[in-house]
Amino acid sequence: MKKNIPLAIVIILGFIFVGWTFIPAKWMQDDFYTAFLEFTKTMSPFAVFLGIYSLVSMHYNRIRRKVPKWGYSYVTLTGLVVTATLGFVYGTQAGTPVQWIFRNFMMPISATMFSLLAFYMATAAYKSFRARSIEATVLLVAAIIIMLGQVPLGMAISRSWPINILDISQWIMDVPNLASKRGILLGVGLGSVATSLKILLGIERTYLGGGD
Amino acid sequence: MNFIKNLQGLDRRYVFVFIAVAIIMPLIFPFNSLTYTTTPVENLYQLIDSYSPYVRADDLNGDGIISEEEAIAFKQDRAIFMDFFHDASTMPELFPMEVAVMRHCIYRRVPFFTFTIMEVAAPIIEEAISVVTDEIQKTGRVIERGKDYINIGYKPPALYLPILLGMGDDIAAAVETDTDGNRIENLPMYRDTAIRNYTQMNLVYETSGSDQGLSWMIYARSRFGVNVGVGLTAVMAADQYPYLQSGQCVGMTAGLKGAAEYENLVDMFAMNNLTFSKGQLDNPTEAMMANLDITSDTVPTKFKMARLGMNAQSVAHILIIVFIILGNIGYFLEKKKQNKNL
Missing domain, CATH: 3.40.50 (Rossmann fold)
Structure with a gap:
């Protein structure tokens, strides 16, 4: 029962969507599907409650058990309560406290985390980008050309060269990159169709948990 | 030998400092660079x-x-x-x-x-x-x-x-x-x-x-x-x-x-x-x-953020390329030395 009901829901709803995609009749496109969408709208607020419950319960337990770095859970819960309260009271438009929190906390914190990538990428490129084989050399040369072609300074440096670095950089993106990407996409697409069919027909059940 | 080793194994903290300077300086001292539209x-x-x-x-x-x-x-x-x-x-x-x-x-x-x-x-x-x-x-x-x-x-x-x-x-x-x-x-x-x-x-x-x-x-x-x-x-x-x-x-x-x-x-x-x-x-x-002209005040800074950032990105890209080349020079010198010793 624990598995059959979710399985039935997935199969029925999956076929409804297939029907909506392939049956152009009005009863499917408008009448049935529009009514079906109302369920979707109703369900989404429950997902929010579930998310909040999950977050609070996890961090409450971390604090209660005093697990390592449990102090950070206070920060998370305080952030949740303060931001949500201010949002409910003042709204989220420009000039409100939520916008101030976003501009002065979220923006710098998130941007700092992401910008650390530049430093790690630079050291990784320096430490591991070696022309050890023909394949590695091709990758290395392509990477250098793309990096030069992406920035004005690279263009300026290559101006005195007999060939335009932007043209080569664009060719690498338009031809070898595109060919390989398309190949990968076709593979992924066919794989997705196969997996979707297996889910719709109830063959693939790992998403229910506990393997087959 | 030390020189070759240094070329390849520069401490990552030095790399971090170089990258930080390469990014910060162009933002403090902006310059005009050509932007080609694609x-x-x-x-x-x-x-x-x-x-x-x-x-x-x-x-x-x-x-x-x-x-x-x-x-x-x-x-x-x-x-x-x-x-x-x-x-x-x-x-x-x-x-x-x-x-x-x-x-x-x-x-x-x-x-x-x-x-x-x-x-x-x-x-x-x-x-x-x-x-x-x-x-x-x-x-x-x-x-x-x-x-x-x-x-x-x-x-x-x-x-x-x-x-x-x-x-x-x-x-x-x-x-x-x-x-x-x-x-x-x-x-x-x-x-x-x-x-x-x-x-x-x-x-x-x-x-x-x-x-x-x-x-x-x-x-x-x-x-x-x-x-x-x-x-x-x-x-x-x-x-x-x-x-x-x-x-x-x-x-x-x-x-x-x-x-x-x-x-x-x-x-x-x-x-x-x-x-x-x-x-x-x-x-x-x-x-x-x-x-x-991004060095003048004709256009407010908030509307030329990408062009200002591109200067920093330009210098950082060139620096990374220099690091890659240095690392490879060190790698080939070491390989040559190892081949000689065989």
Whole structure:
């Protein structure tokens, strides 16, 4: 029962969507599907409650058990309560406290985390980008050309060269990159169709948990 | 031997310091560098510009120029839809392009909708709108929410597909309310114009650090024929090339470079009330050149963030290339030495 009901829901709803995609009749496109969408709208607020419950319960337990770095859970819960309260009271438009929190906390914190990538990428490129084989050399040369072609300074440096670095950089993106990407996409697409069919027909059940 | 070892094994802290200096110095001391515009950015710019009343309105007094009065009198029948799908971490790359596109729309009087299914992107929309409108309102022009643009704001992810598909019939029915709770059908941008669905709102511009733009191509483009343009972080750009070549994606701003290119086009053409021309792009007038000078105060800093950032990116790229070359010199010298010892 624990598995059959979710399985039935997935199969029925999956076929409804297939029907909506392939049956152009009005009863499917408008009448049935529009009514079906109302369920979707109703369900989404429950997902929010579930998310909040999950977050609070996890961090409450971390604090209660005093697990390592449990102090950070206070920060998370305080952030949740303060931001949500201010949002409910003042709204989220420009000039409100939520916008101030976003501009002065979220923006710098998130941007700092992401910008650390530049430093790690630079050291990784320096430490591991070696022309050890023909394949590695091709990758290395392509990477250098793309990096030069992406920035004005690279263009300026290559101006005195007999060939335009932007043209080569664009060719690498338009031809070898595109060919390989398309190949990968076709593979992924066919794989997705196969997996979707297996889910719709109830063959693939790992998403229910506990393997087959 | 020590020299060879040092070439290959420079402490990562030194690399960090070099990179930090390479990024910080160009931001403190900006310089002008040439920004070459690429076809995907030009295509996006031209498509948005083609929706402008300055291009579409009738030249009532027959002077060959669409005046502001003529543009205002024109009953708008085109709009663009901006979908923000990213958080603050990718803002340094994506925010300048969002600001540039919004600025283009406002100066050329192209109505736009803003929308997100990421609650963390809702403040980004507000931020972008305030950055653009605050500056333009200094010139005396009043930008009205609901009239010049509609901020739909955050909608739960579960409604993404219903909204995406529902807008093919009627925007007001699909999203119902804007971020302030006003009903879409009561807002002047909907009520007083012919904008109803994808037929009029014929461009979706989606900014993200992922391949989320695909949803618009798969569902909205294939079903309703809407044009889809994307703004992406540089690392995700390569993934979109197949769609650019097939025409499923009409234009793309990729990374800080794409944003810098778009900023350039806005400053050259939109700010001078001109339509895009390849000839003028290659031979800009003095007024255009003045707007391209990022060391002067002609253009406010917030509208040249991408071009300022490109200077830092330029120096950082060159430095990384130098590091890679140094590492390889060390590698080959060591290999040569090992071969000699055998």
